[in-house]
Amino acid sequence: MPVLVDAAAVSVARSDRVLFDDLSVTVTEHDRLGVVGINGTGKSTLLRVLAGLQSPDSGQVRRGRGTRVGVLDQEAPLPEGTVSDAVGDTWEAAAILERLGMSAVADRQVSQLSGGQAKRVALARVLVNPAELLVLDEPTNHLDLPAIAWLEAWLSRFSGGVILVSHDRHVLDRVTTRMIELDRGHAYVHPGGYAGYLAAGLERAGQAAEADATRRNLARRELAWLRRGAPARTRKPQARVDAARRLLATGPEAAARGNALELAFDTPRLGTKVIEVHGASVGYDPGGDPVLSGVLLDLDPRERLGIVGLNGSGKSTLLELLAGRRAPIAGRVEQGPTVRLGYFAQQGPDLDPGARVQDLVAGPTRAPGDPADIRLMERFWFTGELPWATVGTLSGGERRRLQLLMVLAERPNVLLLDEPTNDLDLDTLRALEDFLEDWPGALVTVSHDRTFLDRVTDRLVLCRDGRVAEVAGGLPAWIADAAAGEGRRALEPVRRSPAAPTPAQTADQAAGSALGQRQRSASTVSFQLRQLDKDLARLTRERDRVAERFEGAAGHEELSRLGAELAAAQTRLEEAEERWLALAEESEEHAGR
Numbered sequence: 308m309p310v311l312v313d314a315a316a317v318s319v320a321r322s323d324r325v326l327f328d329d330l331s332v333t334v335t336e337h338d339r340l341g342v343v344g345i346n347g348t349g350k351s352t353l354l355r356v357l358a359g360l361q362s363p364d365s366g367q368v369r370r371g372r373g374t375r376v377g378v379l380d381q382e383a384p385l386p387e388g389t390v391s392d393a394v395g396d397t398w399e400a401a402a403i404l405e406r407l408g409m410s411a412v413a414d415r416q417v418s419q420l421s422g423g424q425a426k427r428v429a430l431a432r433v434l435v436n437p438a439e440l441l442v443l444d445e446p447t448n449h450l451d452l453p454a455i456a457w458l459e460a461w462l463s464r465f466s467g468g469v470i471l472v473s474h475d476r477h478v479l480d481r482v483t484t485r486m487i488e489l490d491r492g493h494a495y496v497h498p499g500g501y502a503g504y505l506a507a508g509l510e511r512a513g514q515a516a517e518a519d520a521t522r523r524n525l526a527r528r529e530l531a532w533l534r535r536g537a538p539a540r541t542r543k544p545q546a547r548v549d550a551a552r553r554l555l556a557t558g559p560e561a562a563a564r565g566n567a568l569e570l571a572f573d574t575p576r577l578g579t580k581v582i583e584v585h586g587a588s589v590g591y592d593p594g595g596d597p598v599l600s601g602v603l604l605d606l607d608p609r610e611r612l613g614i615v616g617l618n619g620s621g622k623s624t625l626l627e628l629l630a631g632r633r634a635p636i637a638g639r640v641e642q643g644p645t646v647r648l649g650y651f652a653q654q655g656p657d658l659d660p661g662a663r664v665q666d667l668v669a670g671p672t673r674a675p676g677d678p679a680d681i682r683l684m685e686r687f688w689f690t691g692e693l694p695w696a697t698v699g700t701l702s703g704g705e706r707r708r709l710q711l712l713m714v715l716a717e718r719p720n721v722l723l724l725d726e727p728t729n730d731l732d733l734d735t736l737r738a739l740e741d742f743l744e745d746w747p748g749a750l751v752t753v754s755h756d757r758t759f760l761d762r763v764t765d766r767l768v769l770c771r772d773g774r775v776a777e778v779a780g781g782l783p784a785w786i787a788d789a790a791a792g793e794g795r796r797a798l799e800p801v802r803r804s805p806a807a808p809t810p811a812q813t814a815d816q817a818a819g820s821a822l823g824q825r826q827r828s829a830s831t832v833s834f835q836l837r838q839l840d841k842d843l844a845r846l847t848r849e850r851d852r853v854a855e856r857f858e859g860a861a862g863h864e865e866l867s868r869l870g871a872e873l874a875a876a877q878t879r880l881e882e883a884e885e886r887w888l889a890l891a892e893e894s895e896e897h898a899g900r
Contacts, residue, residue: 308335310371311440311468312357317366319352325492326352330366332487332496334440338468341479343504344489345732346704350472351381351444353489357470358442370440377438379446381703383429385417393417394431403431406457407450408618422654423449423618430458439467447475448729451618452755452785474728474736476501476758574748577720580643581606581749582629587638589621589628597636598624602775604768606721610749613764615778615785620770622753623653623725629751630723649719653726653753655710660699664689664709667698668716680716687712704730711739720748728756744845757782765838781838836894839887846883850876 311334318328326349334340334357342350355361356368358378370376385393391413394400404410407427412420420428426449433441441462447455455478462469462482473479479486479501486504488495497504584604590597598621606612606629614622627633628640630650642648658667665675668684684694687708698706707730714722722743728736736759743750743763754760760767760782767778767785778785853876857869 308337309439310335311338311374312371312376312470313369314357314363315367315369317356317363317368319349319356319361319364327489327494328492330487330494332357332494334468334470336439336466336468339462339482339484340468340470341483341486341500341504342470342472342489343479343486343733345734346708346730347702348489348491350489353487354378354442354444354470354472355380374440375436375438377433377436377441379430379433379441379443381444383426385420385425385429385432387417389414389416390420390428393428395435397435400431400435403434404428407431407454411619427454427618434461440470441465441467442470444472445474445730446471447473447478447755449618449726450755452615452757453617455755474731474733475756476733476736477756479504574746575647575718575720576645577608577748578643578645579608580641581608581610581646581721582643583641584628585639585641587628587635587640589624589633589635591624597773599628599770599775600637600773602628602638604629604775606749606751608749609747610751611763611765612751613760613767613782614751614753614770615755615760615767616770621773621775622770625770625775626650626723626725626751626753645720647718647720649714649717649722651711651714651722651724651727653729655707658698658706658709660697662698663694664696664698664701665694667709667713668694670713670716683712683716704732704735707731708735722746722748722750722752724750724752724754726753726755728754728759744841745848765841836887836890839883839890842883843880843887846876846880850880 313333315331316329318330319326320328330353332340342353344350352361356363358376359368359370360378360380390404390409391400394404394413401410401413404413407430409424409427409431412424417425417428430443430446430450433443446458450458455475459478459481469482471479471483481500483500484498486497486500488497488504497506499506582604583606584602587602588597588600589602590599602625614625616622624633628635630648631640631642632650663675665680665684668680668689669675669677673680681694684690689709689712693705698709701709711727711731727739731739736756740759740762750763752760752763764782767781768775769778769785850873853869853873857866857873860866860869
């Protein structure tokens with residue numbers, strides 16, 4: 308296949324560390340190369356080197372003859388003028404803008420666009436221009452689920468090569484054929500998508516542990532032999548003794564992050580009343596049309612609610628309404644007296660580039676260096692010199708992680724998260740998901756990340772046509788609708804009234820409706836099974852924690868109390884298991900039809 312770009316022994320370093328060294332990779336036609344690594348490892352830098360926008364410190368990058376490169380950079384600057392001027396006035400440009408939800412602003416000046424809108428226009432600009440190689444840095448940021456599903460399909464049909472940085476695990480697994488992992492100055496190439504990268508990482512960790520055990524055994528045997536030297540020997544070979552000791556003292560390469568991201572901390576107790584929305588309408592302009600009308604929501608103390616919908620449908624507005632940041636123009640919103648709210652905005656606050664990390668974490672009420680804040684910063688991998696680092700020296704992902712840390716440092720018991728997965732690396736995402744699964748407070752999140760939604764939410768609501776409604780069948784049903792384009796079609800204006808159907812058409816529609824109901828029912832059962840899987844895991848952990856406390860209890864009263872808690876926990880677990888078995892049987896019945 309034609310070679311599009313060939314990198315040979317390229318290296319790039321910063322003043323404090325090597326980003327990647329002696330990296331060689333060749334990208335040919337139909338290659339789909341994903342680039343992953345924790346924040347600050349050089350993913351965006353590697354993309355710029357491969358795209359020809361930045362020269363490596365050493366090594367060479369060659370492009371195939373006639374290879375045109377389309378680049379979506381993190382900053383993605385746009386030329387002056389309107390959106391149509393930036394993208395073009397061809398039918399292809401109009402179609403791509405429509406798919407990305409930007410056709411309504413085609414005549415708007417690019418200077419008037421929000422950051423998310425500008426990123427979508429920049430993506431459209433790259434896709435519409437002819438190229439043999441696409442280099443895309445986080446292309447799914449600021450896209451809704453229908454747009455992501457469309458982009459996946461578009462990239463699958465693209466006849467050239469693709470180099471992609473993304474935190475969207477579903478996209479990585481569906482689109483990529485190879486992965487480059489950047490880790491502590493090294494680069495590892497793995498076949499397959501996201502699953503292949505995970506499997507390779509586990510295998511490498513196992514090999515490192517095995518090699519370390521072998522090395523230490525060899526060093527111990529060498530020292531033992533030297534110490535058992537012949538009695539007649541009056542002088543031992545000190546150089547060999549010192550070498551063996553050094554070998555024994557060294558270990559495998561330190562982990563990229565010194566400790567796992569442990570996010571557990573004391574959360575203030577949350578009462579039965581959390582947030583209640585009674586027929587609220589909310590908009591931007593007094594006297595103007597509301598963005599959302601007649602909203603009815605009642606959050607539970609263990610709420611796990613996801614908000615989905617097209618861009619511009621009011622998802623962030625709904626979150627602002629729940630947070631009390633936007634007052635309703637009709638109806639009312641009530642917060643419980645024990646609510647301690649944490650709000651993570653999509654864009655995040657404008658942080659002073661000269662402010663230090665530890666000062667921002669402490670906030671206005673605590674002195675920098677508070678022991679609890681130090682532990683929290685360590686859990687977020689702000690260690691070493693990073694607590695004293697200024698915002699201006701942080702990478703985009705590190706700033707996003709700092710913003711999340713600032714929210715959690717306030718110890719909320721209700722979390723409202725607006726697109727929390729944007730710009731977080733995969734390690735942080737997985738750790739955040741683990742934390743949210745066990746976190747005792749209420750959670751409401753807006754997200755386009757399917758893996759994140761699947762792991763942390765129990766129910767979904769959809770913002771569409773100015774209304775908020777429960778998604779029947781949960782995430783699988785919404786993804787199916789998004790992939791079919793039904794979410795975007797629902798917003799299209801009705802141009803004419805349809806003609807009355809013939810009897811045959813009526814019969815066909817009835818048959819199709821019955822089939823759709825059966826499919827929806829199967830989807831609902833599948834969704835409920837997935838939620839019960841999560842419930843079973845959570846209830847098992849709760850039962851095990853109570854059992855551990857029961858085993859260490861002292862005194863009759865404590866034993867009696869914990870015994871009752873253990874019995875109740877076991878009962879809840881058994882009831883959930885019974886529900887799971889019943890749903891599993893129902894799922895098998897659907898599969899047999």
